[in-house]
Amino acid sequence: MEKQFTIKNPQGIHARPAGAIMKKAAEFANAQISLEFNGRKVSAKSITGVLTLGMKAGDIITVSAEGDQAAEAIDAVGTVIESVLD
Amino acid sequence: MFGFGKKKKTISITAPITGKAVALEQVPDPAFAQKIIGDGIAIEPEQGVLIAPFDGQVIHLIDTYHSLVLGHESGLELLIHIGVNTVSLQGKPFKPHVKTGDKVKKGQTLIEFDISQIKEAGLPVITPVIVANGDVVAELKANTGSVTANSNELMEIVLK
Numbered sequence: 001m002e003k004q005f006t007i008k009n010p011q012g013i014h015a016r017p018a019g020a021i022m023k024k025a026a027e028f029a030n031a032q033i034s035l036e037f038n039g040r041k042v043s044a045k046s047i048t049g050v051l052t053l054g055m056k057a058g059d060i061i062t063v064s065a066e067g068d069q070a071a072e073a074i075d076a077v078g079t080v081i082e083s084v085l086d
Numbered sequence: 087m088f089g090f091g092k093k094k095k096t097i098s099i100t101a102p103i104t105g106k107a108v109a110l111e112q113v114p115d116p117a118f119a120q121k122i123i124g125d126g127i128a129i130e131p132e133q134g135v136l137i138a139p140f141d142g143q144v145i146h147l148i149d150t151y152h153s154l155v156l157g158h159e160s161g162l163e164l165l166i167h168i169g170v171n172t173v174s175l176q177g178k179p180f181k182p183h184v185k186t187g188d189k190v191k192k193g194q195t196l197i198e199f200d201i202s203q204i205k206e207a208g209l210p211v212i213t214p215v216i217v218a219n220g221d222v223v224a225e226l227k228a229n230t231g232s233v234t235a236n237s238n239e240l241m242e243i244v245l246k
Contacts (some may be wrong), residue, residue: 014173015153015165019117047123048155048163052146052186066179 001071002036002064005078009085013055015047017085022047022082031067033077044077094224095160099241100192101233102139102166103213105131107240108230110214115170118214124165126216127228127241134199136166138190139236140225144214148173151180151197155218156190158243163218168199170210179203193236214242 009017025033025044033044035053037060042049044063055061061081065073096185101107113119138156145155145163148191152172157165168180179200184190204211217223225244233240 011173014148014150015123015167016115016117019123023122046219047165048145051148051153051165053150054200066089 001074002062003074003078005061005063005081007055007057007059007061008082009015013050013053013081017080018047018050020085021050021077021080024077025073027066028067028069028073030084031065031070031073031083033063033073035067036062036064044076095241095245097140097158097160097162098239099164099243100139100216100236101122101129101240102196102215103129103131103135104133104235105129105233106231107228107233108212109228110216112243113212113214114210118167118216123214124216124218124220125223125226126214127230128212128214129233129240130165130212131168131199131201133235135195135203135235136197136199137240138166138192138194138196139164140192142190144184144186144188144190144196147182147184147186150175150177151182152177152199154184161219161222162243162245165216165218166213168197168211168213169204170173170212171208174206175204175207175209179207217243236242
């Protein structure tokens with residue numbers, strides 16, 4: 001399953017918000033959580049993967065998950081994606 | 087094991103910046119200090135030059151030039167983040183010498199940065215050097231104290 005979220009952080013997803021996304025994703029140990037943007041798909045649990053997407057304010061990201069608590073994982077990671085961490 | 091099994095690979099990470107190496111806990115940013123992003127060490131820079139600590143590839147240079155991820159041939163990924171909150175400077179104190187995808191040689195200049203400009207903006211220059219994919223690491227030993235770029239060992243990492 002998957003769902004779309006919009007980046008609201010004016011500075012985009014730099015190191016700190018990327019770390020927050022990764023930390024949230026890691027809470028779902030038995031789910032594979034992916035972020036997809038611009039034709040690339042990465043694991044939400046990889047800081048490098050999250051950073052290499054180069055997500056900017058206004059970009060729409062597809063979050064997908066498989067495994068345990070997939071729906072909860074998508075919503076939890078999506079909430080972090082849409083939050084503004086300075 | 088009979089001694090001819092798979093030998094664990096050890097990677098020596100040379101200091102990429104001249105300065106003083108300190109524990110990650112000293113970084114005034116909880117994402118780094120609490121090792122949320124990964125384990126490693128930080129350098130309080132004395133010279134505004136970041137060099138490649140090993141032969142590898144620039145996996146990602148952030149478009150505001152204050153941070154990059156370097157890949158080692160072993161698969162190890164190193165994230166270097168110059169200063170704290172420096173994303174807000176929108177690239178101004180930073181002069182990149184590489185771009186995403188570039189192959190780099192140990193000792194090659196990656197980014198030059200203006201320490202006084204960063205400090206004048208009221209931001210710390212302390213630079214975390216961390217393993218971005220900790221799942222490949224069995225053991226990480228970090229050295230603190232004065233380091234010279236391309237000369238002293240900053241970390242020794244044993245891979246799984």
